Amino acid sequence: MAIKYKLIQKGEPGVVGGGTKKWYANMATDGEQTVDDIVKAIEKFSALSEADIRGVIIALENVIQDALTNSKIVRLDKLGSLYPSLSSEGIATPEEFTAQKHIKNVKANYRPGKRITDALKAATLQRVK
Structure with missing residues (x-):
């Protein structure tokens, strides 16, 4: 697998008409990985069940939300x-x-x-x- 990118042309910010345009690399995402996909992938490397993994992911999300909203x-x-x-x-x-x-x-x-x-x-x- 590789990180995919495409080239896009951009003008100079703040210059009327865009000024000298140049080409820049820009990320080209290739789909997404959902919680279902992550659970299935973890299942291959673990003795935990799908339900256990899903429960841990949901609990982790809740713990992270609580910590971040308490400035941690x-x-x-x-x-x-x-x-x-x-x-x-x-x-x-x-x-x-x-x-x-x-x-x-x-x-x-x-x-x-x-x-x-x-x-x-x-x-x-x-x-x-």
């Missing part, structure tokens, strides 16, 4: 880490700030573990049309 970093050893982040607009004084009005985005970020990062670095690349 979730470290999943070799899988990597999930951590909450937010962005807000700048305000002149702290007294003016309200979360509802000034926090614009709350999300979860993922930082892959070393094995995943190494696998991606070593992966072959394949250009698709």
Whole structure:
């Protein structure tokens, strides 16, 4: 298997008419892997039943949600880490700030573990049309 990409042409940001256009590599995803697919794949490497695996995945999702919504970093050893982040607009004084009005985005970020990062670095690349 290879990481697939395609080339797309982009103009220069902020330049009227796009300026000098250049070609850039862009990910070309190849479908998706659902929880059902993951459960079947794990079943091949485990003595656990489909129901047990599915239960663990659902429980993991619940535990991660709870941890992230309580401002915790979730470290999943070799899988990597999930951590909450937010962005807000700048305000002149702290007294003016309200979360509802000034926090614009709350999300979860993922930082892959070393094995995943190494696998991606070593992966072959394949250009698709």
